[in-house]
Every structure is written in structure tokens, then in C-alpha cells.
Amino acid sequence: MTADDPKGFDLAHLLAERGGERYDLHARHLNHQLPRMLRTIGFDKVYERAEGAYFWDADGQDYLDMLAGFGVMGVGRHHPVVRKALHDVLDAQLADLTRFDCPPLPGLLAEKLLAHAPHLDRVFFGNSGTEAVETALKFARYATGRPRILYCEHAFHGLTAGSLSVNGEEGFRDGFAPLLPDTAIPLGDLGRLERELERGDVAGFVVEPVQGKGVHEAPPGFLRAAQELLHRHKALLIADEVQTGIGRTGDFFAYRHERDVEPDLVCVAKALSGGYVPVGATLGKDWIFKKVYSSMDRVLVHSASFGSNAQAMAAGLAVLAVMEEERLVENARTTGDLLRSKLAALVDRYELLHEVRGRGLMVGIEFGRPRSLALRSRWTMLQAARKGLFAQMVVVPLLRRHRILTQVSGDHLEVIKLIPPLIIGEPEVDRFVKAFTAVMDEAHNGGGLMWDFGRTLVKQAVGSR
Ligand SMILES: Cc1ncc(COP(=O)(O)O)c(C=O)c1O
Incomplete structure (x- = not known):
């Protein structure tokens, strides 16, 4: 193998040949709980390409990245x-x-x-x-x-x-x-x-x-x-x-x-x-x-x-x-303020939403016990099984239905943390707020799918004790 003839190792070929085995390879040779967890919550996707604050799956659908690889993608993915x-x-x-x-x-x-x-x-x-x-x-x-x-x-x-x-x-x-x-x-x-x-x-x-x-x-x-x-x-x-x-x-x-x-x-x-x-x-x-x-x-x-x-x-x-x-420190401040203020405006509208906090583009969204009886019994059912399940119930449709990646901010916490790339602007804020509003609407209107998924999470939480 030489620099002119690098065929002894061909990355593109390797990926084309074996890329399809990714989840099985992880299950066999790496931390087997990762593919297991991803399959359980329907996050077992195949992403093909990424740029800036987005990545794309094999069908060409875009996903908004509000996690930035746990914060490493500050300037976005593949910055030129x-x-x-x-x-x-x-x-x-x-x-x-x-x-x-x-x-x-x-x-x-x-x-x-x-x-x-x-x-x-x-x-x-x-x-x-x-x-x-x-x-x-x-x-x-x-x-x-x-x-x-x-x-x-x-x-x-x-x-x-x-x-x-x-x-x-x-x-x-x-x-x-x-x-x-x-x-x-x-x-x-x-x-x-x-x-x-x-x-x-x-x-x-x-x-x-x-x-x-x-x-x-x-x-x-x-x-x-x-x-x-x-x-x-x-x-x-x-x-x-x-x-x-x-x-x-x-x-x-x-x-x-x-x-x-x-x-x-x-x-x-x-x-x-x-x-x-x-x-x-x-x-x-x-x-x-x-x-x-x-x-x-x-x-x-x-x-x-x-x-x-x-x-x-x-x-x-x-x-x-x-x-x-690109004045990204300033952007983190102004876009973070915009994101937090739009989310904070929803606190009065949704009884399950308790607080929006943070600084710049490090945002915490905290859920808590609702006032109304109907919602409270569902909330109590989740809490009895495991704290943090409601936040998980929000993170899942945000990805599966709205193609936005977020995370629960730690085990047993009813908090979602947003740490997007610092390059995001108004379009990303609007996309997130719109999707979050739709998910909150569903949670408050007793939407079947979302609470059905909650019950699945409860069964798993109780089963894994
Ligand atoms: C505040 C803080 N310190 C340290 C670490 C560890 O960094 P690393 O995962 O690169 O070892 C993290 C990772 O999330 C972190 O958030």
C-alpha cells in the first residue's frame, strides 16, 4: 500500500460493505446496552451525513441537533x-x-x-x-x-x-x-x-x-x-x-x-x-x-x-x-435569550411545564406535577415507576415525530437539557418551539400515542427492577 495506491485500506468501501451491520457490531463488541436502549425508545436510526446544526438519515430527512454531541459541536458539524x-x-x-x-x-x-x-x-x-x-x-x-x-x-x-x-x-x-x-x-x-x-x-x-x-x-x-x-x-x-x-x-x-x-x-x-x-x-x-x-x-x-x-x-x-x-459567543447569548423567552412563555399555558432556566445556549426545561386531576393520575403513575419518565416521553416524540435530538438532563430528572451548536439562529429556535408546543399539546390533551408510550416506559421501568 502506498499513498498513490491506498487500496489496501479503503474506508468508503468498508463503510459501503459493512455499514449496515452497525447496530449488530455494537451489540456484539461494544457496550451492548447502547443498541438495546436505542431500540427500546425507537432511536435506532441510521444517520448518513451531517452539517452545521443538522444531520440527515438515509431517506434524506433532516434532523435538528439540539445536543451537539454532548456539547462538542460548538461550531457545528464539519465547519469548513x-x-x-x-x-x-x-x-x-x-x-x-x-x-x-x-x-x-x-x-x-x-x-x-x-x-x-x-x-x-x-x-x-x-x-x-x-x-x-x-x-x-x-x-x-x-x-x-x-x-x-x-x-x-x-x-x-x-x-x-x-x-x-x-x-x-x-x-x-x-x-x-x-x-x-x-x-x-x-x-x-x-x-x-x-x-x-x-x-x-x-x-x-x-x-x-x-x-x-x-x-x-x-x-x-x-x-x-x-x-x-x-x-x-x-x-x-x-x-x-x-x-x-x-x-x-x-x-x-x-x-x-x-x-x-x-x-x-x-x-x-x-x-x-x-x-x-x-x-x-x-x-x-x-x-x-x-x-x-x-x-x-x-x-x-x-x-x-x-x-x-x-x-x-x-x-x-x-x-x-x-x-x-462568526461572533458565536454573542450569538449564544442572543439566540439563547430568544429560545428561553419563547419557552418561558409556555409555562403558563402547560401545567406540566414548570420552569425554563439556563444561560446562553445551555437551557433546562423542567416538568412537574400538574394541577388537574386527570393529568395528575397519569403523572403519578409515571413517577411511581421511575422519576424522569415524563421527560423521556417528551424527548422521544421530539425525535421520532419532529426529528429533533435532545436529551434528558440526567437520570431520574424531569428536565430536558438543550445544548445545541452555538451557530443556531431564529429558524432553529422556531422549529424547536413549534415541535415542543405540539408535544406539550398532545401531553395535555391526553393524546393517546404519547401516554401509550408512557405506559410502555412504565412497564419497562417496573420490569427492570
Ligand atoms: C462539566 C464536565 N466536566 C467534565 C466532563 C468530562 O468530559 P469528557 O467526557 O471529555 O471526559 C464533562 C462531560 O460531559 C462535563 O460536562
Whole structure:
């Protein structure tokens, strides 16, 4: 096989020959519960192509993507600028990953990222969100010489062992102990934070400025006050901006919505990838990095084989250029405001719809107990089987009937989370609101199909106990 005659491996041929086996291959060789779950809720589709905020199935039908690959598709799918950067970097045949030189792209990307956090000085590049968090946890422990990390109830920071230690859901942690020494506090509880800090063993407090699970924002003033307490007790503030960062909430970093918040470490990943090349970045203060890398002997004390690779760096630089050129931070703010205000206007119309919240294009839609008797008995039936089934009942017709992909914002939650690509505009907002209204109409008018599906979910939930 040569570059001129690459037939030894022919991707198009392979996909044409074997693409049809995709669900069976997953069932046989990967996590078998994924195809099982997708078949159960009728999500077992075959998508052929994607662009921007849409993908298409084999029949050429378009689907609106309100999930953005769990947030990685910030600039949309296959953005031409990011694609070109990746083609260019491959064609350049750089001497990448020699590991004993200083290539230019990581330095340039670090410079660009730090311009958005002027109080920070240095960046470590890894390969995922959880790795960015692991880095922050290690750096905080080393820099302070203390073992314990504080985090918030219901927090999500990734699923490797360190990040799992600061995960606020028992369901994720069960069976994986022992983890790192840690303690959860309720989001916003300064009294509890202070009591934990007084024990003198806390390295840092890791927090999502807007929690992914349930879309809960830190209360106004909390981050600033937490920072003060932490610094008074010589502990660090770690902002996990893996989901909220790179513009998602209508500012480049979500911690900036509050004045004078200057985290010691900031974790970034997801959207920086352009949806192509996994990447994680931990931004931090000079003194922290200087402590960790305190001598030449320690140059590799925290490193990653693929960290700073040219493809990831090129994608990151292209993403930041697109964000600026297309003013996507601003778009996240204005389009997010529009989406939330249109949805909030429906709260009075539908008794099952309780609240619309969030920031920028990170939107939570919460359902709750209805007032009227007829609806209440149906709601109670669902709740008795399993919390979160109603939200699932909404997500399913949104995809199956309206071709819009959304997700329930965590297990046992009656909340749908919308994290679309930051490029969406009024047409996508209108399409979503129209579809959501139709689904809500059906739920409130006792529409047969939807509640029939609810009963199917109840049977499954009860059956799986
Ligand atoms: C806030 C937050 N931190 C960390 C992570 C972990 O990122 P990754 O899946 O890239 O490891 C996620 C992923 O959803 C996240 O939302």
C-alpha cells in the first residue's frame, strides 16, 4: 500500500460493505446496552451525513441537533474552517510529537486561550474533559500539599477515577471505591464550604458555574464568595468549564458572568475540539505550574503521549477563529435569550411545564406535577415507576415525530437539557418551539400515542427492577 495506491485500506468501501451491520457490531463488541436502549425508545436510526446544526438519515430527512454531541459541536458539524485547518495540518506533514522539541501550535493555542482568562498564565493540554479535570485535581493537591477536594452535590466532572471522586451522583460512583478523599457540598452553600475548609486539609473546590445535571446555575455571588473563602484558607478554586466554556453560556467562560471571579485553575475541552480531535486544556496560574514543574527532573511529571498533538491544536485554533469571526459567543447569548423567552412563555399555558432556566445556549426545561386531576393520575403513575419518565416521553416524540435530538438532563430528572451548536439562529429556535408546543399539546390533551408510550416506559421501568 502506498499513498498513490491506498487500496489496501479503503474506508468508503468498508463503510459501503459493512455499514449496515452497525447496530449488530455494537451489540456484539461494544457496550451492548447502547443498541438495546436505542431500540427500546425507537432511536435506532441510521444517520448518513451531517452539517452545521443538522444531520440527515438515509431517506434524506433532516434532523435538528439540539445536543451537539454532548456539547462538542460548538461550531457545528464539519465547519469548513475547521475542516480546512485539519486538511492543512495533515498536508503539512509536520514533525509532530517528537517529544523533544517545542512545536509552535500548542504555544499559539495556549496564547489564544489565555487571552480569554487574562489572570491565568499557563496551559496543560491533554485529550479530554476528564483529563483536564484530573490535571486540575493533581495540580491543586501538589501546589497546596493537601489531599482533599470539595465538589458539589450532583456535579459531573468526568468518569476516570480522579474525576469520579468528585462526581455528585452515587449511581456513577457505586462499586468503584476507593476513590480520592473528597467531600460534597450543596451548590451555593457557603457555610458548609467554610466548615470543610476549616479542617485545613482541602486542596481545592471544583465547580461547574452552571451544572450540567439539571442545568442549575451557581447562585449570584456564590463563586466570588467561595473564592474568597478558599483563598483565605489557602485552597484553590477550580472552574470546570468543560461544558460551559468556549461560549456556551453567552460569555467565553461562564465564571465571567460574575464580576471579580478569577479561578486558579480552569478546565476546558469539548467544543475546543471542533467536534473532530479530542482535546482537554487546563489553564492555571504561574505559581501552580512552577510548583508542579519545579525542576528539570520533573519535566514529565504530568504529561500525556498525545497531548498538544498538531491536529488537536490546529482544530482548537480554527475553532477560536470561527468563534471570533462568526461572533458565536454573542450569538449564544442572543439566540439563547430568544429560545428561553419563547419557552418561558409556555409555562403558563402547560401545567406540566414548570420552569425554563439556563444561560446562553445551555437551557433546562423542567416538568412537574400538574394541577388537574386527570393529568395528575397519569403523572403519578409515571413517577411511581421511575422519576424522569415524563421527560423521556417528551424527548422521544421530539425525535421520532419532529426529528429533533435532545436529551434528558440526567437520570431520574424531569428536565430536558438543550445544548445545541452555538451557530443556531431564529429558524432553529422556531422549529424547536413549534415541535415542543405540539408535544406539550398532545401531553395535555391526553393524546393517546404519547401516554401509550408512557405506559410502555412504565412497564419497562417496573420490569427492570
Ligand atoms: C462539566 C464536565 N466536566 C467534565 C466532563 C468530562 O468530559 P469528557 O467526557 O471529555 O471526559 C464533562 C462531560 O460531559 C462535563 O460536562
